[in-house]
Amino acid sequence: MYITSEKIFFDxxxxxxxxxxxxxxxxxxxxxxxxxxxxxxxxxxxxxxxxEKARLEKIPDCPERMHDVSMMLKEVKAKGIRxxxxxxxxxxxxxxxxxxxxxxxxxxxxxxxxxxxxxxxTNAVTTSIEHPxxxxxxxxxxxxxxxxxxxxxxxxxxxxxxxxxxxxHIDKDTCLLSVMSASNxxxxxxxxxxxxxxxxxxxxxxxxxxxxxxxxxxxxxxVEKCQLDGCNFAxxxxxxxxxxxxxxxxxxxxxxxxxxxxxxxxxxWELGTFPHPNYAAISAxxxxxxxxxxxxxxxTDRRALFVTGMDRIHLQEHSLLVHMMxxxxxxxxxxxxxGVNVYLDSPDDVDRDLISAIGIQGLDxxxxxxxxxxxxxxxxxxxxxxxxxxxxVESLGLTGAIRVSPLHVHDTHDxxxxxEVTADIARTFAR
Numbered sequence: 001m002y003i004t005s006e007k008i009f010f011d012x013x014x015x016x017x018x019x020x021x022x023x024x025x026x027x028x029x030x031x032x033x034x035x036x037x038x039x040x041x042x043x044x045x046x047x048x049x050x051x052e053k054a055r056l057e058k059i060p061d062c063p064e065r066m067h068d069v070s071m072m073l074k075e076v077k078a079k080g081i082r083x084x085x086x087x088x089x090x091x092x093x094x095x096x097x098x099x100x101x102x103x104x105x106x107x108x109x110x111x112x113x114x115x116x117x118x119x120x121x122t123n124a125v126t127t128s129i130e131h132p133x134x135x136x137x138x139x140x141x142x143x144x145x146x147x148x149x150x151x152x153x154x155x156x157x158x159x160x161x162x163x164x165x166x167x168x169h170i171d172k173d174t175c176l177l178s179v180m181s182a183s184n185x186x187x188x189x190x191x192x193x194x195x196x197x198x199x200x201x202x203x204x205x206x207x208x209x210x211x212x213x214x215x216x217x218x219x220x221x222x223v224e225k226c227q228l229d230g231c232n233f234a235x236x237x238x239x240x241x242x243x244x245x246x247x248x249x250x251x252x253x254x255x256x257x258x259x260x261x262x263x264x265x266x267x268x269w270e271l272g273t274f275p276h277p278n279y280a281a282i283s284a285x286x287x288x289x290x291x292x293x294x295x296x297x298x299x300t301d302r303r304a305l306f307v308t309g310m311d312r313i314h315l316q317e318h319s320l321l322v323h324m325m326x327x328x329x330x331x332x333x334x335x336x337x338x339g340v341n342v343y344l345d346s347p348d349d350v351d352r353d354l355i356s357a358i359g360i361q362g363l364d365x366x367x368x369x370x371x372x373x374x375x376x377x378x379x380x381x382x383x384x385x386x387x388x389x390x391x392x393v394e395s396l397g398l399t400g401a402i403r404v405s406p407l408h409v410h411d412t413h414d415x416x417x418x419x420e421v422t423a424d425i426a427r428t429f430a431r
Contacts, residue, residue: 007319010312014295015411021047021288022239022409028378035377035418039237040184040355040405043217046239048284053241056277063276073276080279083286087306089231089248090222097254097267100274104213104234104245105133110259110269111230111247112137112178115207116145118256121175123148127161128395129185132388134178134211147175156397159186159344159357163195170202177208181231182215185382185392185403186344187321187355189215193226200227207253213237217407218317218353220310229253235278240285244278289313313408317354320406324356324415331416334358337423339430343401354408357382357401360422362429365400371429372402375421379404 010018019025022044028034036044056076063073085091085098101107112134116124126138128151142149150169152161160183170177177199182189196208209230212221217238223231232247254267261271290302293309325348327333334342334356341359346352360368365381372379382389383400393400406415 007322008315009319009412010316010408012411018292018409019411023047023050025409026414033376035410035414035421037404037406037410037418038378038380039217039407040214040403041380042236042242043239044407044409045241046285046288048288049235049240049281052280052284053277056280059276062273064273076276076283077274077279080276080283083279083283083302084246085248087286087290087303088216088221088233088246088282090220090224090303091248092224096223096248096250097269099232099247099249099269101245101247102243104211104232104247105131107232107245107247108133108209108211109137111209111232111249111253112176113141114249114256114258115176115209115229115253116141116147119175119207120205121147122173123150123171124176124178125150125152125166125169125174126178127152127154127166127180129154129161129183129392130178130180131184131211131213132391134180135391138176138178150174154392154395156344158188158346159183159352159396160188160190163191163198166195167198167202170199170206172203174203174206177206178211179208180211180214181221182212182218182353183355184214185355185357185389185396185401187353188344188346189219189352192228196227215353217313218310219314220307223248223250235282235285238285239288241278241281244275244282246282316408317406318351320408320410320412320415321352321354321356322348323412324404324406324419327419328416331419332423333419334422337419337426339426340422343398344396354406356404357398358404358422359401360426360430363425365402368402368425368429371425372421375424377418377421 061069063070081098099107124142124147139149152166152169155162192210200206207229212231213234216233229250234245236242260268289309290305293305296312297308299305325333325335334340339361343357365383369379369381380403382403384390384393
């Protein structure tokens with residue numbers, strides 16, 4: 001999708017229908033008015049996903065039986081797997097394997113371990129701004145397998161990692177490259193397709209995986225187009241439920257020795273029976289995105305509708321990002337509020353996810369988050385005292401930041417309320 005500084009929003013009628021499909025958009029669980037701009041920590045919940053999980057959780061029947069209820073549950077699972085593999089990840093039918101765990105972090109550890117224990121090579125490469133599940137799993141299994149652990153450093157000017165910086169760490173003996181799809185602090189989008197092409201010019205046999213937990217609710221994944229060997233996402237950050245994480249592995253990874261029941265098929269990665277209500281919940285998410293896609297396309301193919309829906313989500317969110325940065329003559333944007341620092345900023349025609357890292361002069365980041373909460377806005381602080389954030393923010397030249405992460409569900413009125421609250425905090429505390 002070509003991104004410009006032009007703002008193209010959902011039609012107001014459609015926007016209202018979208019909001020109505022989610023819980024607690026403009027009020028919290030206790031009924032208090034609230035703007036939830038902490039979707040990177042766990043997105044607003046799609047009502048249908050929660051309801052589908054609740055509906056099927058009532059059923060005690062084992063899906064591994066032959067009666068009609070069990071057969072129905074088998075189809076729920078089969079549809080969920082197709083939706084994850086073919087619709088969300090974009091894998092070809094029958095290609096690769098699905099990895100299921102309680103969390104996306106566990107998925108990343110499983111994939112990383114399997115590759116590093118089995119792939120030939122003497123070193124592995126990742127970046128300094130990865131989520132700990134990707135970074136730590138690489139470091140841990142490099143230590144256990146005797147491989148050199150190489151880290152490409154972040155660029156404080158962009159909030160990402162430069163292509164050349166990554167490529168200079170790769171050689172003919174690199175067995176694994178792990179690079180996230182998008183930063184969970186700056187919203188920086190990695191050009192995964194180009195990165196894969198250039199990396200495999202250095203080592204054609206290189207295994208490449210991407211942590212897509214941050215990016216999946218904001219844009220399209222395509223493991224076939226990008227030729228990835230592994231990818232993961234977390235439904236609770238993508239309109240869905242907690243308690244499950246999903247991953248894709250390519251055929252060559254799927255056939256490596258890994259945790260499985262020995263009598264199961266070579267490419268089976270599921271240990272035990274993964275809950276059928278979780279599959280129903282993720283299918284509800286796919287249904288929603290396809291419904292949104294159908295508002296803009298006459299396509300009938302489920303993957304095509306999903307891609308259209310995600311593209312429109314991304315366009316809406318980019319427009320909200322521009323609005324949040326620039327504001328209006330009546331309500332200044334973040335770049336124009338005295339006392340507000342916008343970190344890791346980029347021009348409006350640069351494609352990135354809907355995340356902004358900011359600070360308010362005169363307040364530390366944790367205090368600022370508390371002031372936002374008092375005023376009915378939920379945001380989060382990413383600071384170097386946190387095990388999840390220290391390496392990332394310091395790599396980008398920061399001690400921390402207030403992370404602001406709205407969702408396509410929000411509109412300009414929601415953004416304006418946030419900007420007004422920001423201006424009030426800055427007037428009160430900035431010096």
